[in-house]
Amino acid sequence: MTAALQAATASRLKLDPLGVLLSIAGAAALMFLPFVLVKANRIVPGDPRALGEVLPAWGALGCEAALLLCALVALGVADARVRLAAALLGVVALALAVAAAGDALTPPGNKVMRIAPGAAFWVLLVALGLMATDATTRLRPGPGLRVLFLALSFGVIGLVLAHGTFDNLSVMREYAVNATRFAHEARRHVWLALGSLGAAVIVALPLGILCHRVPRLRPGVLGALNVIQTIPAIALFGILMAPLGALATALPWAGELGIRGIGAAPAAVALFLYSLLPIVANTVAGLKRVSRAAVEAARGMGMTPWQVLSGVELILALPVILTGIRVVLVQNIGMVTIAALIGGGGLGTFVFQGIGQTAIDLVLLGAIPIVALAFSAAVLLDALVEVMDRART
Amino acid sequence: MSAATWLRGAAALLLVAFLAAPQRFAPLFAPLTEYGAPPIYDQGNLALLALAQLGTVCLAAAASTIVAVALGILVTRPSGAQFLPLSRTLVNIGQTFPPVAVLAVTVPLVGFGEKPTLIALFAYGLLPIFENTITGLKTCPPQVLEAAAGMGMSARQRLRAVELPLAMPLILEGIRLSLVINVGTATIGSTVAAKGLGEVIIAGLLSNNTAFILQGGLVTGLMAILLYDALAALERRVCRRVQFD
Amino acid sequence: MITIESLTKVYGTTTVVDDVSMAVDRNSITAIVGTSGSGKSTLLRMINRLVEPTAGRVLLDGSDTRNEPAHLLRRRIGYVIQGHGLFPHRTVAENIATVPRLLGWQPARIRARVEELLRVFQLDPGAYADAFPHQLSGGQQQRVGVARALAAEPAVLLMDEPFGALDPIIRAKAQEDLLDIQRRFGTTIVLVTHDMDEAFRLGGQVAVMSAGKLLQYDRPAVLLTRPADPFVSRLTGVADRALKLLSLTTAGEAALPGGCEGPQVAASVSLREVLSELVWSGARAAAVLGADGTPSGHLTVAAILARGRP
Numbered sequence: 045m046t047a048a049l050q051a052a053t054a055s056r057l058k059l060d061p062l063g064v065l066l067s068i069a070g071a072a073a074l075m076f077l078p079f080v081l082v083k084a085n086r087i088v089p090g091d092p093r094a095l096g097e098v099l100p101a102w103g104a105l106g107c108e109a110a111l112l113l114c115a116l117v118a119l120g121v122a123d124a125r126v127r128l129a130a131a132l133l134g135v136v137a138l139a140l141a142v143a144a145a146g147d148a149l150t151p152p153g154n155k156v157m158r159i160a161p162g163a164a165f166w167v168l169l170v171a172l173g174l175m176a177t178d179a180t181t182r183l184r185p186g187p188g189l190r191v192l193f194l195a196l197s198f199g200v201i202g203l204v205l206a207h208g209t210f211d212n213l214s215v216m217r218e219y220a221v222n223a224t225r226f227a228h229e230a231r232r233h234v235w236l237a238l239g240s241l242g243a244a245v246i247v248a249l250p251l252g253i254l255c256h257r258v259p260r261l262r263p264g265v266l267g268a269l270n271v272i273q274t275i276p277a278i279a280l281f282g283i284l285m286a287p288l289g290a291l292a293t294a295l296p297w298a299g300e301l302g303i304r305g306i307g308a309a310p311a312a313v314a315l316f317l318y319s320l321l322p323i324v325a326n327t328v329a330g331l332k333r334v335s336r337a338a339v340e341a342a343r344g345m346g347m348t349p350w351q352v353l354s355g356v357e358l359i360l361a362l363p364v365i366l367t368g369i370r371v372v373l374v375q376n377i378g379m380v381t382i383a384a385l386i387g388g389g390g391l392g393t394f395v396f397q398g399i400g401q402t403a404i405d406l407v408l409l410g411a412i413p414i415v416a417l418a419f420s421a422a423v424l425l426d427a428l429v430e431v432m433d434r435a436r437t
Numbered sequence: 438m439s440a441a442t443w444l445r446g447a448a449a450l451l452l453v454a455f456l457a458a459p460q461r462f463a464p465l466f467a468p469l470t471e472y473g474a475p476p477i478y479d480q481g482n483l484a485l486l487a488l489a490q491l492g493t494v495c496l497a498a499a500a501s502t503i504v505a506v507a508l509g510i511l512v513t514r515p516s517g518a519q520f521l522p523l524s525r526t527l528v529n530i531g532q533t534f535p536p537v538a539v540l541a542v543t544v545p546l547v548g549f550g551e552k553p554t555l556i557a558l559f560a561y562g563l564l565p566i567f568e569n570t571i572t573g574l575k576t577c578p579p580q581v582l583e584a585a586a587g588m589g590m591s592a593r594q595r596l597r598a599v600e601l602p603l604a605m606p607l608i609l610e611g612i613r614l615s616l617v618i619n620v621g622t623a624t625i626g627s628t629v630a631a632k633g634l635g636e637v638i639i640a641g642l643l644s645n646n647t648a649f650i651l652q653g654g655l656v657t658g659l660m661a662i663l664l665y666d667a668l669a670a671l672e673r674r675v676c677r678r679v680q681f682d
Numbered sequence: 683m684i685t686i687e688s689l690t691k692v693y694g695t696t697t698v699v700d701d702v703s704m705a706v707d708r709n710s711i712t713a714i715v716g717t718s719g720s721g722k723s724t725l726l727r728m729i730n731r732l733v734e735p736t737a738g739r740v741l742l743d744g745s746d747t748r749n750e751p752a753h754l755l756r757r758r759i760g761y762v763i764q765g766h767g768l769f770p771h772r773t774v775a776e777n778i779a780t781v782p783r784l785l786g787w788q789p790a791r792i793r794a795r796v797e798e799l800l801r802v803f804q805l806d807p808g809a810y811a812d813a814f815p816h817q818l819s820g821g822q823q824q825r826v827g828v829a830r831a832l833a834a835e836p837a838v839l840l841m842d843e844p845f846g847a848l849d850p851i852i853r854a855k856a857q858e859d860l861l862d863i864q865r866r867f868g869t870t871i872v873l874v875t876h877d878m879d880e881a882f883r884l885g886g887q888v889a890v891m892s893a894g895k896l897l898q899y900d901r902p903a904v905l906l907t908r909p910a911d912p913f914v915s916r917l918t919g920v921a922d923r924a925l926k927l928l929s930l931t932t933a934g935e936a937a938l939p940g941g942c943e944g945p946q947v948a949a950s951v952s953l954r955e956v957l958s959e960l961v962w963s964g965a966r967a968a969a970v971l972g973a974d975g976t977p978s979g980h981l982t983v984a985a986i987l988a989r990g991r992p
Contacts, residue, residue, distance in 0.1 A: 578767075578770075580763060580764075580765040580766070580767035581767045581768070581769060581770070582767075583732075583763055583767055584761070584763055584766070584767025584768070584769075584827075585767070585769075586732060586753075586756070587730060587732055587756055587761030587763065587767075587840075588756060588757065588761060588780055588781050588784070588830075588831075589753045589754065589755070589756035589757030589758075589759075589781060589784060590753060590780075590784065591751075591753045594753075594784070598769075599769060602771045603770070603771060
C-alpha cells in the first residue's frame with residue numbers, strides 16, 4: 045500500500061526537467077539582470093534598469109504574472125499545445141513590457157535617447173523561445189503547418205512594427221534613421237543570395253548529372269570544387285576583385301552592366317562558385333540513390349533517355365537535390381553579409397558599420413533580419429523537401 | 438608513393454617554407470601589387486597568425502566535440518530520449534545562424550577579440566559532430582549490444598567498451614568536417630579583432646593589395662586541405678580495428 | 683539447478699509467457715522448442731534477466747536470481763545468440779577474454795583459458811587468437827561465440843538458436859561439438875530452437891511451448907509416445923514418429939547378445955540408421971561392434987521394429 049502511495053506522490057510531483065531549467069534561468073535573470081538599458085545617446089553604454097523600475101506597478105505585475113504562469117506551465121503541464129500557448133503568451137507579455145518601457149522612459153520628442161532591451165529581456169526571450177521550440181517539436185507539425193506558423197509569426201510581427209509599438213526601442217530608432225537604406229540593402233541582400241543560387245543551379249545541375257553519368261569525372265570535379273570551398277569567403281571576394289576590375293577596364297560595356305572590381309560583382313561570382321559543390325555533390329548522391337529497378341522499368345516502357353532523366357531520375361532524386369539547395373541558400377544568406385566588406389551592400393553593411401561605431405543597435409538592425417531570413421529559408425525549404433519526400437513514397 | 442601523396446607533401450613543404458621565410462617569396466607576389474605596396478604582409482608574423490587561427494579553431498572544435506558528443510550520448514540513452522527532438526532542433530538552429538551574425542551579436546556580450554569568434558565557431562561546429570554521434574551510436578549492430586548485455590556488462594561498460602568504439606569512425610568524421618569548415622570560417626573573426634589570417638586579407642581589401650589577399654586566402658586554404666588529409670589518415674589508423682562483416 | 687516458478691511476461695495487453703514452471707537438472711541439456719512467437723526466446727531471456735518477468739521467479743541453485751544486480755548475475759551465466767554478436771573491434775582472444783576481464787582474473791589465467799578454449803574448439807591459437815571476427819568464416823565465428831560464453835567457466839549456458847545461421851553440414855558438426863563440450867565441462871545447457879530434429883538430437887529433456895504456455899516438458903521419447911497435446915504431436919511430426927523414436931536409441935543400447943552374419947554397425951549409431959542400412963543391404967540382421975571394434979551384439983529387423991512402437 046505504501047509503495048503505491050509513494051509512486052503516486054512521485055508521479056504527481058514529477059517536474060519537467062526542461063521546465064525546471066528554464067524557470068530557474070528566467071527567475072534568476074529577472075532578479076539579477078537589467079531589463080532595459082537606458083542610454084543617453086547611441087554610443088554610450090547604458091544604465092541598467094530592472095523591470096519594476098521602468099513600468100508602473102500594474103504593468104510590471106502583469107508582466108511578472110504572465111511569466112509566472114509560463115513557469116508553472118513549463119514545470120507541471122505535459123500537454124504540448126498548452127505549453128506552446130503559454131510560451132507565446134509569455135513572449136507577447138515580454139514584448140509589450142519592453143515596448144511600454146521604451147515609451148515610458150523616453151521624454152516626448154527626444155530622438156537621441158536610446159532604450160535597449162537588457163540582458164534579462166534576452167535571457168527570458170531565449171528561455172521562452174526554447175519552451176516554444178520544445179513544444180512545437182513535440183507536436184511534430186507537418187510541413188504545411190510549419191510554413192503557416194512562420195507566415196503568421198511574420199505577419200504579426202510586421203503588423204506590430206508597422207503600428208509603431210516598438211518605435212521607442214533602440215533598434216527601431218536606428219531603423220527610423222536608416223529606413224530607405226534598410227529597404228535598399230535588404231532587397232540587395234535577397235537578390236544576391238537568390239541570384240547566385242539560381243545561377244549555380246543552372247550550371248551545377250547539368251554538371252552533377254554529367255558527373256553521375258561519367259564517374260571518371262567525379263574525383264576531378266568534386267576535388268576542384270572542394271578546394272574552392274576551403275578558400276575563406278573574404279579571401280575569394282578579394283581575389284576576384286582584381287580580375288573583375290581588369291575586365292571592367294578592358295570591356296567598357298561590362299562596366300555598364302555593373303561588373304566592377306568592387307561592389308556586388310565579386311561577391312556574386314564568389315557566391316556562385318561556393319554554391320556549386322553542395323548542389324553537384326547532392327545531385328550525384330541523389331541520382332545514385334534512385335533505384336535501378338525504376339530506371340530499368342522506365343527504359344523498358346520505351347521512354348527516351350531524356351524522358352527517363354527528367355521524368356523518373358530527377359523526380360526521385362529531387363529531395364536530396366533540394367536539400368543541397370537548402371544548404372546553399374542558408375549559406376549564401378550568411379555569406380552575403382560578408383560582401384559588405386567589399387562594398388557589396390546587403391544587410392551586412394549595418395552589421396559592420398555598427399561594429400565600427402560600437403553602436404550595438406545598428407549591429408542588431410542588420411543581424412536580426414539576416415537571422416530571420418536564414419531561418420525562414422531553412423523552414424520553407426525543409427518543408428518543401430518533406431512534401432517531396434512524402435509524395436514519392 | 439602515389440601522386441596524391443607527392444602533391445600533399447609538396448603542398449605541406451610549400452606552406453612551411455612560406456610561413457618560415459615569407460620574404461623569400463616576395464618576387465612571386467610583387468606583380469600583384471600596385472604603386473610599390475609591400476608584396477608580403479609586414480604588419481605581423483604570418484606564421485604566428487596562422488598558428489593563432491589554428492589555435493582558435495582547435496579550441497572551438499574541442500568545446501564543440503565535448504558538448505556534441507556528451508549531448509549525443511545523453512539523447513541516445515533511454516532516459517534522455519525525450520530530449521532528442523529538441524536537441525536536434527537547437528543544433529540545427531545553431532548551424533542556420535550565419536556565423537557573422539552570431540559574431541556580431543555576441544560582441545556586445547563578451548567584447549572583441551577571440552571570445553566572440555570562439556562562440557561563433559563553437560555553435561557552427563556542433564551539428565556535424567552531434568548528428569554523426571547519434572547515427573554512430575544508433576547504428577551499433579543490435580546483436581553485439583545484446584551479446585554485451587548478456588555477458589554481464591553494465592550500461593556504462595557497454596557504452597565505454599562497445600558503443601563508443603564502434604561509433605568512433607563516424608564521430609571522428611564529424612569532428613574532421615567541423616574542424617575543416619571552421620578553419621575557413623575563422624577568418625571572419627578578424628573583423629572583430631581576433632588574431633588570425635583574416636587580418637591579412639582585410640588589410641589587403643582595405644589597401645587594395647591583391648598580394649595580401651592571396652597570401653591570407655591561400656595559406657588558410659592550404660591549412661584546411663592539409664588538415665583534412667592529415668585527419669583522414671589519422672582516422673584510418675585509429676579505426677583500422679573496426680570493421681563489420 | 684535452475685528452477686522456473688510461474689514465470690509470466692506481459693507486454694501491454696499481450697501475454698508472451700504464461701505461467702511457465704519447470705526444473706532443469708544439473709549437468710544436462712534442455713531444449714525449448716516452439717514456433718515463432720511461442721515465447722521461447724523470452725522465457726530464456728528471463729533466466730538471465732535480459733527480460734524482467736512480470737510475475738514469477740527463477741531460482742539458480744536455490745537462490746532467487748533477483749537477489750543480485752542483473753549484470754553481475756549474467757557474468758555467471760554464459761549466453762550465446764544467433765548471429766554470435768562478436769565485437770567487431772576486438773580480436774578473437776580479446777572477445778573470449780571479455781567476461782574473465784570483467785571478473786578481474788589474472789592476465790596469465792586469462793591467457794591460459796583463451797588458449798585452452800581455442801584448442802577445444804579446434805582453432806589454432808597461433809593463427810586465430812589475434813585475428814578479427816570479420817576474418818573468420820561463419821562456422822568459426824559461431825565457435826568463437828560459444829567459446830566466449832564458456833570463458834569464465836559458468837555453470838549454466840543459455841543458447842538462443844545458436845546454429846540457425848549455419849549451413850547443414852557445419853550445423854551437424856557444431857551440434858556434435860556441443861555434446862562434446864557438455865560432456866567435457868559438465869555445463870548445464872538450456873537451448874532454444876525451432877528445429878525439432880535438433881532438439882531431439884541434443885536435448886535430454888525437451889520443453890514444448892505454444893502461445894506462451896508450456897505444453898509438455900519431458901524426455902524426447904515420452905513426447906513421441908505420450909504427447910500431452912495435439913500440438914505437441916503436430917510439432918514432433920506424426921508422419922515419421924516411429925523413425926524418430928528409433929533415432930533416440932543407439933544400437934549399443936538395444937543390442938541383443940550374440941553375433942550374426944551381415945553388415946556391421948558401430949554401437950554409437952542410432953537404430954534408425956541401422957534400419958536404413960538393413961533396408962539398403964537387404965539383410966535381416968546386423969552385427970553391432972563395440973568401441974574397440976569387436977562384435978558385442980547383434981540386432982534383428984524384428985527387434986528394431988519393436989523399439990519403434992510406444
